[in-house]
Amino acid sequence: MRANMATERHASKIYTRAMFKQFGHILYECGSYQVEEIEKGKIYIARHTDAALRERWCRTSYKVTVIEEGEEFDRDCGQFAHMGLLCSHILKVLDFIRVTEIPKKHIVKRWTRDARDVLPKHLMHYHRDNAQENPFSFRHFNMYMQAMELVRMGDSSVVAYEHLILLFKHCAAEMKLFTDVRDGLGLEDRLADNINVANRAQSRGVVHP
Template identity: 50%
Template sequence: MRLLFDREANENYEERRTKIMLPAMRLNTPLEFHASKIYTVAMFEKFGEILYEAGQYRVEEVEKGSKYYVHRYDPEKHDKWCRVMYIVEVLAAGEEIACECGGFEHTGLLCCHSIKVLDFLGISRIPSKHIIKRWTRDARDILPDHLAHLQKDQISANSITFRHTNLYTHALEVVRLGDANPIAYECAMDLLRSAMDKLTPLAADHDGLGLQHRIEFSKPKGTQISVLPETGNGYGSDAEGSAIGNFTGLSPPERKRKAGRPTNNTDKPPYDDRGAKSKKYKNVPHLDSAPASSTSK
């Protein structure tokens, strides 16, 4: 338990430190700026050290776009056993980079030789294949299997948020384009009618993740709750009888207020009650043994 408590305390400290601290830029390069957006503060400091060390190397192009030699400046100043030249290969049109030093395979961060080649090629972003999630700001965004589709890096069409928002955004764009002139209106209506005819048989099978079905499932049993008023809102069926509905699920929830005017009285302590200086404390009902400093409620 002590071990788990210490580990969780350290993780919470680093997470809080990442949220409130601004990364300290050293070289002000595009790669460093991109790393500051994805890595935590601790890992960004490690990346800054690697980026600083990359300044001690120069790049020699052997095969254009695929193979490079990375040489260390002033090799005579180092010991004979020190490695002064590394071979870096660029794969998949810059989406993957491999260095013979094996720094990425060992630590999960690109080595200084690979970073030097990326800078030589003018690549301003770290390849996505070389970004390990455990070193990023979203490292703790790991959900169980039944909620995995809600993770930031695994958004899919099975998510209610993704499907509903994406469909609604595109539908509003169609409305904006169709409202430009009468010709665009007729074209938009023809497309919407054909889309509804094609989607009606496909929508017969529900997976339970749609917004309307989620609302129906969340209703208490034995009661009937209407999400939106049926009349008087001005969003009923149009003149052509499309009967689309009233933007189900977009109305604010009903606010239940108690009858009468809300009270603003509070139970003030004796030292804050202005009338307590000239009046005696009121007797507390049903409590004969109450202390003298008790309040009136």
């Protein structure tokens, strides 16, 4: 552990090894800030300890707002929306007000040790363990690669992320009209057929190798 803070100990229990390492880097930055209480339990300022020595264009203070009595924390840097991890300024405030655990609203399940069940049931075949057993069709693979390229672009900034999420929602609503008629060649349909065949074979006492 880098700082032996309560939130760090909590993070070590919930995050994957890779994300805990990233969390540690962010936590290390906490040492460069001091906290000033503006309104008890509501508003705090995290100020860089070397504010007077930093370049004029460098931002040195950050406002942290406590929401719903500590269930959520807000900072205008947008790091949580972009990375799914709290910024060093909020972590510093958490330590200042003696919060021992990362608020549930700020724990992204995708980064936790329990992430295996983060996907809805109808998307479970995308888990890495299952993907190797499921042969993707060309059209499926082509769409998947196109989607990954969009994710890459959406990950370039907070603005890009927010815009891409809006596009996804719009596309999902529009594409729903095309799913009423299925040709049976999609991965989801083929997996369902395989399960049905296996169930019928089992009911007849036939064992496939």
